[in-house]
Amino acid sequence: xxxxxxxxxxxxxxxxxxxxxxxxxxxxxxxxxxxxxxxxxxxxxxxxxxxxxxxxxxxxxxxxxxxxxxxxxxxxxxxxxxxxxxxxxxxxxxxxxxxxxxxxxxxxxxxxxxxxxxxxxxxxxxxxxxxxxxxxxxxxxxxxxxxxxxxxxxxxxxxxxxxxxxxxxxxxxxxxxxxxxxxxxxxxxxxxxxxxxxxxxxxxxxxxxxxxxxxxxxxxxxxxxxxxxxxxxxxxxxxxxxxxxxxx
Amino acid sequence: xxxxxxxxxxxxxxxxxxxxxxxxxxxxxxxxxxxxxxxxxxxxxxxxxxxxxxxxxxxxxxxxxxxxxxxxxxxxxxxxxxxxxxxxxxxxxxxxxxxxxxxxxxxxxxxxxxxxxxxxxxxxxxxxxxxxxxxxxxxxxxxxxxxxxxxxxxxxxxxxxxxxxxxxxxxxxxxxxxxxxxxxxxxxxxxxxxxxxxxxxxxxxxxxxxxxxxxxxxxxxxxxxxxxxxxxxxxxxxxxxxxxxxxxxxxxxxxxxxxxxxxxxxxxxxxxxxxxxxxxxxxxxxxxxxxxxxxxxxxxxxxxxx
Amino acid sequence: xxxxxxxxxxxxxxxxxxxxxxxxxxxxxxxxxxxxxxxxxxxxxxxxxxxxxxxxxxxxxxxxxxxxxxxxxxxxxxxxxxxxxxxxxxxxxxxxxxxxxxxxxxxxxxxxxxxxxxxxxxxxxxxxxxxxxxxxxxxxxxxxxxxxxxxxxxxxxxxxxxxxxxxxxxxxxxxxxxxxxxxxxxxxxxxxxxxxxxxxxxxxxxxxxxxxxxxxxxxxxxxxxxxxxxxxxxxxxxxxxxxxxxxxxxxxxxxxxxxxxxxxxxxxxxxxxxxxxxxxxxxxxxxxxxxxxxxxxxxxxxxx
Numbered sequence: 001x002x003x004x005x006x007x008x009x010x011x012x013x014x015x016x017x018x019x020x021x022x023x024x025x026x027x028x029x030x031x032x033x034x035x036x037x038x039x040x041x042x043x044x045x046x047x048x049x050x051x052x053x054x055x056x057x058x059x060x061x062x063x064x065x066x067x068x069x070x071x072x073x074x075x076x077x078x079x080x081x082x083x084x085x086x087x088x089x090x091x092x093x094x095x096x097x098x099x100x101x102x103x104x105x106x107x108x109x110x111x112x113x114x115x116x117x118x119x120x121x122x123x124x125x126x127x128x129x130x131x132x133x134x135x136x137x138x139x140x141x142x143x144x145x146x147x148x149x150x151x152x153x154x155x156x157x158x159x160x161x162x163x164x165x166x167x168x169x170x171x172x173x174x175x176x177x178x179x180x181x182x183x184x185x186x187x188x189x190x191x192x193x194x195x196x197x198x199x200x201x202x203x204x205x206x207x208x209x210x211x212x213x214x215x216x217x218x219x220x221x222x223x224x225x226x227x228x229x230x231x232x233x234x235x236x237x238x239x240x241x242x243x244x245x246x247x248x
Numbered sequence: 249x250x251x252x253x254x255x256x257x258x259x260x261x262x263x264x265x266x267x268x269x270x271x272x273x274x275x276x277x278x279x280x281x282x283x284x285x286x287x288x289x290x291x292x293x294x295x296x297x298x299x300x301x302x303x304x305x306x307x308x309x310x311x312x313x314x315x316x317x318x319x320x321x322x323x324x325x326x327x328x329x330x331x332x333x334x335x336x337x338x339x340x341x342x343x344x345x346x347x348x349x350x351x352x353x354x355x356x357x358x359x360x361x362x363x364x365x366x367x368x369x370x371x372x373x374x375x376x377x378x379x380x381x382x383x384x385x386x387x388x389x390x391x392x393x394x395x396x397x398x399x400x401x402x403x404x405x406x407x408x409x410x411x412x413x414x415x416x417x418x419x420x421x422x423x424x425x426x427x428x429x430x431x432x433x434x435x436x437x438x439x440x441x442x443x444x445x446x447x448x449x450x451x452x453x454x455x456x457x458x459x460x461x462x463x464x465x466x467x468x469x470x471x472x473x474x475x476x477x478x479x480x481x482x483x484x485x486x487x488x489x490x491x492x493x494x495x496x497x498x499x500x501x502x503x504x505x506x507x508x509x510x511x512x513x514x515x516x517x518x519x520x521x522x523x524x525x526x527x528x529x530x531x532x533x534x535x536x537x538x539x540x541x542x543x544x545x546x547x548x549x550x551x552x553x554x
Numbered sequence: 555x556x557x558x559x560x561x562x563x564x565x566x567x568x569x570x571x572x573x574x575x576x577x578x579x580x581x582x583x584x585x586x587x588x589x590x591x592x593x594x595x596x597x598x599x600x601x602x603x604x605x606x607x608x609x610x611x612x613x614x615x616x617x618x619x620x621x622x623x624x625x626x627x628x629x630x631x632x633x634x635x636x637x638x639x640x641x642x643x644x645x646x647x648x649x650x651x652x653x654x655x656x657x658x659x660x661x662x663x664x665x666x667x668x669x670x671x672x673x674x675x676x677x678x679x680x681x682x683x684x685x686x687x688x689x690x691x692x693x694x695x696x697x698x699x700x701x702x703x704x705x706x707x708x709x710x711x712x713x714x715x716x717x718x719x720x721x722x723x724x725x726x727x728x729x730x731x732x733x734x735x736x737x738x739x740x741x742x743x744x745x746x747x748x749x750x751x752x753x754x755x756x757x758x759x760x761x762x763x764x765x766x767x768x769x770x771x772x773x774x775x776x777x778x779x780x781x782x783x784x785x786x787x788x789x790x791x792x793x794x795x796x797x798x799x800x801x802x803x804x805x806x807x808x809x810x811x812x813x814x815x816x817x818x819x820x821x822x823x824x825x826x827x828x829x830x831x832x833x834x835x836x837x838x839x840x841x842x843x844x845x846x847x848x849x850x851x852x853x854x855x856x857x858x
Binding site: 032036039043046047050051057060061064065069070073076077080084085088166167168169170172173177182 | 352356360456458459461462463465466469470473474477478480481482484485487490
């Protein structure tokens with residue numbers, strides 16, 4: 001029985017993507033991913049029914065609930081389901097004990113995570129924007145783009161967190177609640193280091209809103225891309241030398 | 249093990265004896281299910297604050313407890329010292345509003361400790377040991393829920409007690425403060441029961457600790473944000489009723505509304521119940537939610553195989 | 555010649571030393587890694603499979619380091635013990651996915667072959683969450699065999715297997731070993747190791763206690779007298795005569811008949827016994843060595 005073993009090339013492995021998609025949506029975790037955007041769009045419909053077309057209310061809903069809460073939570077749920085849970089029960093060993101580049105594994109999983117962000121984050125955000133302000137499609141477009149970019153950055157950060165610690169979900173939540181949420185609302189300086197603020201700057205650029213002051217667009221874009229790249233690199237490097245057993 | 253050798257003369261009876269120092273079964277009185285449930289409740293309550301467990305598990309609950317007390321301490325300090333200076337004649341933050349202001353801490357506490365009480369037994373299957381004891385399954389569930397609710401109640405009510413003591417120290421009218429404090433304590437109890445029920449239900453369904461914590465926080469956070477947004481918008485546009493109904497969907501606003509209706513506490517939400525019908529709806533919602541989570545929890549545990 | 559070489563490897567975590575200056579070479583054939591629970595067997599296998607880095611020392615496969623080297627997995631098949639499987643896949647989907655990740659040209663066919671070898675073709679289309687423990691072990695085996703590796707590392711593979719599956723797996727391992735592959739499996743159950751492994755490595759408390767064929771190890775333990783049970787037609791006479799010889803350390807008459815002899819010099823004893831028996835007219839009915847077994851070797855090593 002001789003088999004020819006080809007090296008697995010290419011940045012994305014279809015097998016890992018398939019496994020990731022099945023793991024996320026074949027289980028109940030997929031249901032939770034539906035609930036968040038449903039709540040967002042539901043609220044948008046309700047507010048539209050109450051208020052009509054109002055810029056301030058629209059911003060309040062799509063920014064406060066959508067960009068600041070739903071998008072990072074979708075990213076957290078997706079990434080933790082793809083990486084943290086496999087590390088937790090050790091099944092990632094089956095992916096790692098293969099002659100597949102760790103970068104390939106990470107980027108394949110991120111493809112699934114980004115797909116979830118697109119389907120359960122960016123698209124519902126665009127829908128909510130259209131429901132609330134059908135007269136200004138740039139509003140919906142701005143939030144759609146910002147959700148995509150911000151969500152990608154969040155996915156990269158959370159996947160790096162997942163390979164660093166067993167308590168990735170809790171720490172990710174603390175980061176969201178305290179850094180992005182509490183402190184971000186209180187201290188203006190946080191905007192230089194906050195993914196939500198960077199993606200808000202993208203909305204400001206596309207939809208001419210004023211969600212965040214005094215943050216250059218180039219900085220925001222570079223920061224988003226930079227965090228994404230660093231997150232992917234950090235995750236892959238950590239997976240290259242990964243202690244599965246031993247450090248109990 | 250051989251017995252000590254007997255003396256050579258057959259006339260002398262053997263005087264050796266073997267002392268049974270081995271296993272002894274327990275033959276004393278056994279307390280009934282009630283005592284078992286009570287001690288189980290106490291253990292659960294202690295575990296909620298990390299007592300009786302490792303040092304690391306004390307950090308979060310004790311830390312949160314301290315941080316909950318801190319603002320109350322500051323408020324009391326200001327009240328006592330600067331009462332005449334600032335012309336204060338009541339608590340700076342009303343008793344009933346305090347839990348709403350510190351809701352993040354309360355949410356984190358209940359989200360972190362519910363899995364400790366509920367998910368651990370289910371995930372690592374130690375529940376089979378509990379079910380093999382005189383305590384019945386429903387009693388186990390109710391006692392666990394009670395421990396969690398009691399622990400949460402301690403967390404919510406302690407700063408209120410501190411504020412009450414500070415109020416008495418600052419010579420605020422005793423009768424008025426006591427009635428207000430009493431109303432706030434009732435509210436704290438209701439809030440504790442609602443939060444504990446919700447968190448316990450989520451923890452029993454999720455079983456994995458990290459996900460349970462995340463899910464509870466998400467539910468509490470998102471529900472409050474949505475409700476607050478709806479209430480804000482509904483008040484601004486004049487549809488208060490919508491806002492009042494929305495207030496049912498977050499435990500914090502629900503309990504605050506009930507306190508406003510029953511005890512005439514100052515409101516902390518934009519749209520508290522303004523009519524008797526709405527107030528009764530709020531009270532009914534509390535009962536339904538509390539009862540519903542208990543029923544759902546018992547149903548969930550019925551599916552657990554020993 | 556596929557060889558795993560472990561060279562003066564230690565692995566510690568905080569102040570717990572899991573593996574303490576172990577050196578061994580695992581070559582072709584079946585090797586059993588034997589040791590009580592907590593001896594460091596899983597740690598050693600994790601070191602050998604590239605999932606753990608040694609704190610000092612090197613672990614190499616034919617000179618190539620195993621840590622941070624994913625190419626080496628083309629030659630290694632790993633059957634971990636406690637890592638959970640993908641519950642949401644069927645057996646076949648899992649093995650096919652593993653084959654695809656190895657870059658096999660015809661993943662489906664390779665998966666089918668692997669599943670046939672471990673006799674799981676009937677259950678392959680059922681979800682893994684419905685599998686028993688033994689079936690899960692076998693699916694893990696299939697995933698480790700699907701790419702025809704030169705090296706097989708199995709961590710407690712017989713855990714949870716019923717006797718029929720155990721025999722089947724032992725046969726499989728023997729076949730693999732006979733084909734020239736390097737097979738290493740860990741166990742704390744002596745009968746399994748005895749029946750399958752030619753070479754054993756004994757690990758006790760993180761230290762490499764012994765290596766080799768168990769009979770050879772036993773003979774190296776000269777400070778422990780060999781024990782025999784003799785059944786004769788003149789127990790007491792032979793016993794008293796044996797005590798007169800220098801090679802005999804102790805003699806005990808058994809209540810159910812027979813003599814237990816402790817001989818410190820095995821070689822001399824084996825010459826002296828028949829001579830003395832003949833000289834005194836005692837017939838030897840049965841001579842049984844009672845500690846030439848893996849169990850007693852193991853007990854001696856562990857208790858030291």
